[in-house]
Amino acid sequence: MTADDSYDRFDDDDYPAYTMGRAAEMIGTTQSFLRAIGEARLITPLRSEGGHRRYSRYQLRIAARARELVDQGTPIEAACRIIVLEDQLEEAQRINAEYRRAAAQQADDTTAD
Structure with a gap:
């Protein structure tokens, strides 16, 4: 591994x-909370060579969102489902925006001819 590879990891959300x-500690919760959202399959931490759970920044953002919902009184299973649905909605909106841009570009190309 080169020094550049090590620095690239600082920018890698995964x-x-x-x-x-x-x-x-970073998201202000307990280890048991992280285990619970892992058991609910909201996030799946990677394991170190020694078998210890390791989390990415992306997973920490998801866990922080789950904690926020649970702190508001949402049961953990429901919080996990909400987050999955939010993610699916965001992806659908992204795809829809891409289709609209492509359609607009196609319309512009057609009128330019």
């Missing part, structure tokens, strides 16, 4: 850089 303890 790199599993954080231990369970550090992850829990």
